[in-house]
Amino acid sequence: MDTAFRALAEPRRREILRMIWSGEMPASHIAARFEDITRSAVSQHLGVLREAELILERRDGTRRLYRANHAEMARLRSFLDAYWDESLQRLRDLAEAAEPTSQESSPKTTIERNH
Amino acid sequence: MDTAFRALAEPRRREILRMIWSGEMPASHIAARFEDITRSAVSQHLGVLREAELILERRDGTRRLYRANHAEMARLRSFLDAYWDESLQRLRDLAEAAEPTSQESSPKTTIERNH
DNA sequence: CACTTACGAAAGTAGATGCTTACACTTAAG
DNA sequence: CTTAAGTGTAAGCATCTACTTTCGTAAGTG
Numbered sequence: 001m002d003t004a005f006r007a008l009a010e011p012r013r014r015e016i017l018r019m020i021w022s023g024e025m026p027a028s029h030i031a032a033r034f035e036d037i038t039r040s041a042v043s044q045h046l047g048v049l050r051e052a053e054l055i056l057e058r059r060d061g062t063r064r065l066y067r068a069n070h071a072e073m074a075r076l077r078s079f080l081d082a083y084w085d086e087s088l089q090r091l092r093d094l095a096e097a098a099e100p101t102s103q104e105s106s107p108k109t110t111i112e113r114n115h
Numbered sequence: 116m117d118t119a120f121r122a123l124a125e126p127r128r129r130e131i132l133r134m135i136w137s138g139e140m141p142a143s144h145i146a147a148r149f150e151d152i153t154r155s156a157v158s159q160h161l162g163v164l165r166e167a168e169l170i171l172e173r174r175d176g177t178r179r180l181y182r183a184n185h186a187e188m189a190r191l192r193s194f195l196d197a198y199w200d201e202s203l204q205r206l207r208d209l210a211e212a213a214e215p216t217s218q219e220s221s222p223k224t225t226i227e228r229n230h
Numbered sequence: 231c232a233c234t235t236a237c238g239a240a241a242g243t244a245g246a247t248g249c250t251t252a253c254a255c256t257t258a259a260g
Numbered sequence: 261c262t263t264a265a266g267t268g269t270a271a272g273c274a275t276c277t278a279c280t281t282t283c284g285t286a287a288g289t290g
Contacts, residue, residue: 005124009117010278022202028236041279043238048277062236062287073198080192083183087137125248142267156249158268163247177257177266 004076007052012037013045017054017068024058024067119191122167127152128160132169132183139173139182 007013016030031042046066049055053072058065122128131145146157161181164170168187173180 001129002124002126005120006277009120009124011117012278014116018198018201021198022205026236027238037278038280039236040238040281044278047238064237068198070199073195077192077195080188080195083133083136083188084185086133090137121247127248143265146267152248153250154267155251155269159248162268179267 001079003048003052004054004072007048007054008076010045010048012042013049016042016045016049017073020055020066021068024065026060026063026065028063030066116194118163118167119169119187122163122169123191125160125163127157128164131157131160131164132188135170135181136183139180141175141178141180143178145181 008017012034015033019025019030019033027043027046028039030046031039034042046055050057054069055066056069058067123132127149130148134140134145134148142158142161143154145161146154149157161170165172169184170181171184173182
């Protein structure tokens with residue numbers, strides 16, 4: 001989780017992820033998009049993204065084709081969702097603790113996503 | 116955006132965010148939860164979170180009460196969602212370009228979230 | 231085989247990050 | 261006014277990060 005967030009903290013890496021979101025692309029093509037840094041730097045960015053499992057790699061001859069790992073990105077979204085869900089669960093737990101022998105006594109907690 | 120992702124890349128900061136998710140809490144109380152680092156270190160973590168606008172601060176006497184900024188966290192979620200939505204939009208644009216003078220010629224693109 | 235293409239890996243560097251200790255500041259309380 | 265409580269800030273340090281340049285290596289091409 002640490003590595004995924006850290007990988008996304010870098011704008012170039014977010015841009016790479018967008019480039020290969022809906023289709024794979026060779027490293028050279030990705031590197032060509034960044035005129036201000038070397039191909040080697042881009043290769044290292046790809047390494048960071050791969051380490052975070054945010055992208056997937058496939059080899060074809062001398063080329064390496066990259067594509068976004070949608071599953072891992074979805075996992076990140078779920079992680080953020082959990083902040084809301086966990087607090088919801090904590091409120092439920094508190095309500096339950098405060099009302100131990102409740103016999104359908106109309107709890108009606110009406111808890112919502114408060115944002 | 117950079118700062119928000121970088122702030123979340125640190126496990127202790129994610130923990131702080133959870134602590135103050137559903138209610139405000141003074142800095143001293145937050146610091147007490149972390150036994151392995153000093154109060155000063157926690158104060159600096161709070162600074163990073165505030166810089167990223169992930170938390171909000173309120174003063175009460177000598178104390179400073181912190182709480183999570185749900186709006187900014189929601190914005191992060193939306194940002195991740197955009198990865199899917201943008202590629203969807205690009206596909207729509209491509210379809211439109213390939214079919215310039217379409218006269219209700221049953222496009223029915225049926226594009227889905229591919230993850 | 232020699233040569234090129236397409237890459238990652240290694241080494242070095244300036245700047246960022248996470249920590250500690252020491253200090254300064256603001257507000258309440260005696 | 262003096263003192264204590266609650267916190268941020270400054271300085272210093274080890275480690276990480278994002279680069280660059282150079283080198284190594286696997287796979288096609290003549």
